[in-house]
């Protein structure tokens with residue numbers, strides 16, 4: 001009896017943690033909880049509310065690790081299950097956040113058979129017109145066959161909808177990307193003003209994964225673009241880089257681009273590239289000093 005009581009207390013504690021969103025994975029953001037067999041037709045999910053914590057629309061499949069499609073293994077990025085977004089399909093979840101705070105939403109995806117895939121990440125409510133993240137999934141940079149993406153947004157309410165949508169109209173509806181491990185993180189943002197000078201400071205390096213060669217990272221901020229070369233031996237290492245720019249509006253888009261294609265030198269045929277890390281924004285008090 002005592003054991004049962006302790007178990008109940010633990011269970012309540014767990015439920016309490018799950019109901020208010022902290023930094024990290026969203027409730028069932030790894031899709032390990034799935035539909036009942038009666039809510040699926042083959043791999044296709046047939047009930048909008050069959051996946052706990054999520055609402056689906058369109059051709060959504062629930063994929064178990066090890067599953068194949070023809071000769072192709074469908075790589076589940078994390079755990080035993082992931083969802084696959086087919087033609088014009090989307091998944092949506094409600095998240096408790098803090099109004100006025102910036103967040104980044106991240107997820108892991110794996111491409112399957114479609115050539116040019118894109119995912120549209122959006123949140124609701126959103127007072128800004130045409131403000132969503134259209135993320136092209138064109139290259140896989142990790143040898144395991146999946147990669148992670150993130151997108152930043154401002155929470156305009158204390159409860160928001162997060163939507164991941166595959167806008168593609170493929171000939172084969174079952175040809176979309178696998179999605180897994182959807183997570184949210186609150187971002188600390190410095191107060192920014194138009195006309196003020198900032199330094200964008202970051203590290204460029206390699207992941208010690210046999211990705212060798214002359215690499216080039218282009219950084220964009222405000223009206224400024226600069227190229228930062230990095231010689232990679234594929235054995236780890238990094239250098240610090242700095243881009244000084246003047247903010248032209250209260251919100252400035254910052255972008256990094258890897259200019260070249262690289263392949264690992266281990267004959268795996270995997271595409272790879274430079275690593276950008278530890279990005280900081282620092283206000284410059286005396287911009288005329290070097």
Ligand SMILES: [Ca+2]
Pocket residue numbers: 030031032077078079080081082180181
């Ligand atoms: Ca999973």
